Amino acid sequence: MDMFRTLRHRPFRLLWTSALLIQLAHWLAVVAFQWEVANRTNNNALLLGILYFFTTAPFLLFSLPAGVLADTRDRRRLLLAVLCCAVVLDSLCILLAGLDAMPTIMVTALGFLAGCVVTVVSPTNQALIAGTVATADLASAIPLQAAGLNLARILGPAVAGPLLMLAGSTLAFTVCCLAAIAAVLLAWRLPAPPRPAFPPVRARMHRQVLAGIAHVRQRPPAAAALAITAITSVFGSSYQAQLPVVGARISDDGNTAFLVLATLGGVGSLFGIFSVARRRGRMSLPAAAKQLTALGIVVALVGMTTSAPLVALLIIAAGGLTLSIMTSISSLLQQVIDDTQRGRVMSLYILCWGGLLPFGGLAMGVLSQATDPGWSFAIFGGVTAVAGLASTFRTGPGRTRLG
Template sequence: MFAALHTRNYRLWASGQIVSLIGTWMQRVAQDWLVLTLSGGNGFAVGIVMALQFGPTLILSVWGGVLADRYDKRKLLMITQAFAAACGLVLGVLDVGNVVELWHVYVIAFILGCSSAIDAPVRQSFTIEMVGEKTLANAIALNSMTFNMARIIGPAISGVLITFVGTGWVFLINAVSFAAVFGALVAMRAKDLYSVERAPRAKGQVRAGFAYVWGRPDLRVLLATIFMVSTFGLNFPLSLAVLARNSFGSGADAYGLLSTTLAVGTLLGATLAARRATAPRLRLFIGAVLGFGIFELLVGLMPNYILVAVLLIPTGALNLTFSTSAMNILQMSVPSDMRGRVMGIYMLCFLGGTPIGNPVLGWLADVVDPRAPLIVGGVVSVASGLFAAVYLLRHNNLRVRVSRQATGRRLPVLDVLQIQP
């Protein structure tokens, strides 16, 4: 279950990540709460901040993938971590000094979004260089476990700190937490990293990445499904904050607890993924998307706080299952000199729809009902999973007919939802 931790470089990375990610989740909760406070509880304002924070992904994530394919990923990560720490520091100083305004949060969210858009594909494609291909699936699952352990701890701590000392100190603590992952990157032994083929500097590399993905029907439908689910279904930072404040009349501690119960589910899903001995298939991905959509819809229909918190646990587990299986399929089925760009396209699909979805969902929460983002997200996720299943079945049937015409014989039944490089 912990095979990847036998590698020294990965142990350093995981230990630094848990500290830094706790700070990151503390800041996410504090940022949402600060925006709600400054805007008088306006869900649309939260959507705008998220759009600014994730909007740069639309342009920069694929270029981040190009950088990852060309250059030393460890050095690139040091640069992006330094920018993220600076954003937390500036926002914390403004908030503690009681001079913070809503437009300050907008600007800092945008700068942080630019850094994160470059960081994400570099970070994801760096995993294989730390552990090698043999334990890559385990390392990806452990990355998710680390992320979701922080997702449990961070919001809970943040909710308490916001109540007693305010949001500003949360931002400052997050800025300090980046020292852990930065130190881990410095302490790594470069000679122990697994060598991978790097892409040469050339024109048209972004276009080549998109052409490669488009030429793979399995990747094409997987990424399209990720885009739809993440744009409309993964709206929990917005929907849970608005739900806690406007539907249940609760404070930051209640929002933090809802975020924590969601993270308990994702940690459970990550644990199961780490124990899985075989590489995931598209059938697992699609099944998890359908299950996630159904449970998110149920969360939106629950009449009280306790039932919402309970149902967030299986919702989180299914969320983690479909995202981890997608990442495993992508990383294990593409050539090393294309991995950064493919992961950049993945991050584009995973986060790039946020500037579209969150303002719309925030508006729905304001004018229709605070539960509307969850209900809409659940319906869209179920529809996307069904479309992906039908598309793959039809594509497979076409491929079988073509193969029969070429060979003149009947082929055995194919596993239509298994990855086909």
């Protein structure tokens, strides 16, 4: 497959592997955090929603400053610094888990710090991609990078399951720490990028953020793509915060069912990314809008059934649709923006994607606690489907296509 030809570039191989490892550590830790809260609170939907909110809140708070840093600092050094912070955080998790000192409030705080690390790592990694491959390979590199990140989403829960069930969270966090250390060592071997002619960060950060927003407006269809990203984040992906509840509803062994569903979602995500790679860089916003409609229908159906096999299939479909949408839009944005604005624009993408997740996850948790989880899935899925239909009609067939 053309997507894999980018691995012939050594700098990209190093960046890809480092990103895979740090994301593996992150997703393993996220599952461990959810496991801790679910066990300590008997699968309390509201507290799981609060955990999800604080784990993803850094995307909202810090994505734009992180993008400015990626455009105004040596990206390799910035990446190394944040990866070292991940090692320190994972070491703290090992200590607290070993002492059994992880009440819900502590887990929530650790989840917030883990989110801060990924918030800075994400735009920095995205901004580094273009400098590690030939321009002709950029459209192939982006889906492969996304495939690696979602391979981590699969491996994280898959590794977390046996570790948590057999040895608890201490061993799980130990594996997280080892993966983060390996990511640091690989990033250290990245060649130093040429010093870019970027303005210094002291030159009014808010103006640099506004410059990134203005750049998006000047490069259609970037603004419309970001709007679809935001809808997918708030309404289409919030179901992930309630997977422990879904697992408990469809199986007597809720913990095992949750881990299986999390893994299946990652498998579906990988399928979605490969579907993007098969298009070889041809991106269409109407196609993404139609997939958004389908995602809404799938999410609503998850709330309507208690059949474990059907829920498993729906979770695979939801993961595939979500990541197909997000990878298409990421690839589109990377092809229409300038390198001097790459960190800021990709931080806007991360803001719309991860930064808005806290609101959707918390709202779904509150709604699930107040009514019934099935109703919350139906409502969020319905809003997603309607938004997808509206976006389809607005963009129109054949418009806003690249490649």
